Amino acid sequence: MTTQVAFLFPGQGSQNVGMGADVFATSDAAKRVFNTFDETLGFSLSNLCFQGPEDTLRSTINAQPAIVAVSLAYLAAFQEALSPQNSSWTTPLAPSYTAGHSVGECTAMVAAGAIDIKGVAHLVRERGRLMHEEEEICPGGMAAIIGMNAELLQQVCEDATQQCLQQLAQSGQQHPGMGHVVLANYNAPGQIVISGEQQALDTACALAKQRGAKRVIRLSVSGAFHSPVMQPAAARLADSIAATQIQNASYPIISNITALPTTNTSDIRSELSQQIAESVQWTRTIEYLAAQGVTTFFEIGPGQALAGMIKRTIKDADIINIGSVDEIEQAVAKVKEL
Template structure:
């Protein structure tokens, strides 16, 4: 049964994540120790004990999630050894794409850790814009709304009159991103045209939109000096929902995904078309498991968020 490994993005962090791995897995302990040494502060203690406000800060949440996901993967490899069936594809949601790149052999863990710390700093420094989740509205209708609002605001010379779909998460869950006024206008139109709910998100900037161009430029500088290798396992890219293997393509993806939408629906559909029957979400929470259930109802879904989840894999075939 063909498998894909998928890795969650920012928002899945929770105080206590990874703490149960420390006593149970030497390989996971080493991941957390490496993270503390690489970043020169107690990231592991922040994961295990918080405080939540510090863990949630973008510049901390991003390396914390990468580290916890990689600790879980290390524990899987340690416990299962040759019984761990390799995936035919890897993917991650936004930040989770860096975990996928480590799992797929393109980045080593310390390189990815430095890059996501920088990514978090750049994104935290952006203070322009907002985002909102739109529930129960067709993507085509929402795309038209975004185009209408952007054109109207730009015609009236409104600064940053831009709103776009930032996340195509599931058929009934989309996220818009842009200037505060544009997101407000688009939210009202979405409700008037049939959206079941529109939920403002607690973010400080317009992630995955053209307003993040300065952060993308900063990431381009950071990636230029990083060691990036060809992938051993194809990555289904956020930006195109197509498989990547080449290192140069990976570099372009890491820059582009800062300003481009996360095409998660199409990514999952592509993996299903490749023959993936089992999706293993590796990381805290169950966000991607829930989204994939709505995109590919026939898929087998496995969630690995704790050491007990890792242990449970030993009873599964294939794993």
Template sequence: MGKVAFVFPGQGSQFVGMGQALSQQSDAARRIFEQADEALGFSLSRLCFEGPEEELRLTANTQPAILTASVAVLEALREKKADMKVDFYAGHSLGEYSALVAAGALSFTDAVKVVRARGQFMEEAVPAGQGAMAAVLGMERGALHAVCEEVSGAGNPVQLANMNCPGQIVISGSAEGVKLAGEKAKAAGAKRVLPLNVSGPFHSSLMQPAADKLQSVLAEVSVQAASVPVVANVSARPVSDAGTIVDSLIQQVAAPVLWEDTIQWMVEQGVTTFVEVGPGKVLAGLIKKIAPAETKIVSVQDMESLTELLNGGIL
């Protein structure tokens, strides 16, 4: 039997209505939404279920909303099958917090408060309009890195932010830096450059103020050793002791997300099944472009897909 990894989505996977049906069908899922509302002091569940979308899209709301919707799916799974065998957890950016909750390193209520603050700090770090992100398609990592170094060296900071999958890299930095790097990337042979609809230059050096503030918030919560290895974004290697987990989360705000490397490393460790737990199917799409063709990739976000997974006998 091959190994199984659970992966959790990050920002961009949210949609109005996420988790609503599941919370009506699963007591465990409903309790997670109730805990989130109580921990945050406002109805996050209503925002997830009913919107409005503009409000759900605000980073300070999106982050706790996706975490809550993802952990609700996880708990609904555990409610049906308590003895699931999972070998690794990982999450894309914000999704790393869902992974740490899954591994018992963070309590859900602590995690939801931390990511709410993380979202606020990230929104505050760079005034609206001054930062940007863009997806660069069809360019090799080293060549794009060289372009970013050149533009940054001329005074417009921009860097590689998300190594999502072969041929898809997100760059992040000052609005001018991202624009210039995009133009140079195209001139150097990139197929397409797509500006992203985000509120800030995430995973760039411009996020350092947010990372510094996050450090003091994490110092106030209890972090345990992970019961199952969590593969960290910043290193694409497993973290399990509390100190390393905290360091990774602080670094992660201003450092690139090594998603392609993370999936490759898990494949090398013998993972043959990836289960995306939470809203959307973004990660499943990326993993298809990274993992070998015979890899089993499943997305679980509602009772139907959850039942299908449990009936499939892979857990």
């Protein structure tokens, strides 16, 4: 296959009760993925994915390993469908590049050969636990701002932060995220997500509406991901990353932080620890992939959020979703055509 392809993996928010149940029932390769996660984590993550309850699945500590497990299960089932006797994460269809949105970057690292499945299961569970703890210490949230350019929105966040820090000056609050709101996810042109401590986020959302944003949509997440609120979690996560076996990637992973490719072990470790407190450069990631000649984007995992972002960024992109057994069949047929 001469077409340049990228394997892309979704992040938190894509989870839904029932995800992965169809592929668990039909694919031995997918079943092995779920069984490995269950055995590694010591509880039935698969049952949580398939049956819920929704509130438990949505919790950060559970949602992150669940999304990674389901995404890897669909990738394994897809490769198995292409070649039942000879399949792996990258066989028979090898990606030119891999990338993932937020926790999806951990999935991409498995697909690229940098981390094994047991290692990533432990890592994303700990990632979710640490981020959940920070949610409890410094409550916050995220909001998608539609129809406002990055420069104006940056000023909104700076003004909201300044206002809140002035109000907090006499409170004695010490957490590095208190009073801060920042641009967190550059998802697509005209679609940027802001993230921050609750008061700062509320202030920024109100200012964005006053200054011309077309829509302000609060996201169904429980914390201020990719913001200074997560800096303490990032520092503690570095210890878990240091204890995780990581090797050079076999295929380039596009960094969430720089939107540039990396394969080096030390760069991957740094990326994993810093990424939860840094902005996700998804627009630049898709633009970079297109500039390298990638014409076919595989979104592998629950939901189709990435497809919408890609279409807003690259109008003529060929996007193949792999998030159900039916979509696996369609993807196999499309690969054979290519």
